[in-house]
Amino acid sequence: MNKVKSVCIIDDDKIFIYTLKHLLGKMDFCEDFILYHNGLEAVKGLTARMENQDQVPDIILLDLNMPIMDGWEFLKEVSSNSELKKIKTFIVTSSIDPEDFKRTKDHSNVEGYITKPLNSKKLKEVFNHL
Numbered sequence: 001m002n003k004v005k006s007v008c009i010i011d012d013d014k015i016f017i018y019t020l021k022h023l024l025g026k027m028d029f030c031e032d033f034i035l036y037h038n039g040l041e042a043v044k045g046l047t048a049r050m051e052n053q054d055q056v057p058d059i060i061l062l063d064l065n066m067p068i069m070d071g072w073e074f075l076k077e078v079s080s081n082s083e084l085k086k087i088k089t090f091i092v093t094s095s096i097d098p099e100d101f102k103r104t105k106d107h108s109n110v111e112g113y114i115t116k117p118l119n120s121k122k123l124k125e126v127f128n129h130l
Contacts (some may be wrong), residue, residue, distance in 0.1 A: 005031050006057045009061050024087075038070075071093070
């Protein structure tokens with residue numbers, strides 16, 4: 001299992017974020033978390049990090065259904081930024097719609113599609129994939 005420096009969580013569900021941070025910490029997957037509650041906040045925050053030459057995350061765990069800017073809109077924005085689209089992204093969603101899964105194939109930076117609820121087994125699969 002591979003360990004990374006930082007994981008970016010983009011999700012509007014505070015309980016999910018708390019649970020995910022707890023799981024990631026318990027399993028010692030990463031050193032740091034970067035949190036955003038919608039896609040727009042994430043685009044702005046990650047772009048600012050790059051411009052300031054701060055560390056960008058090693059991976060992004062992205063929810064699809066969020067207010068203001070959803071996961072699909074985030075992926076579209078990221079696809080126009082050559083640096084941001086290099087970040088490996090995993091969709092983490094409650095959607096079991098086969099069309100959502102198919103749409104991820106249109107985004108080269110999407111490495112996987114994981115359905116909620118998350119557990120340690122699903123997280124191990126993510127980090128073994130790196």
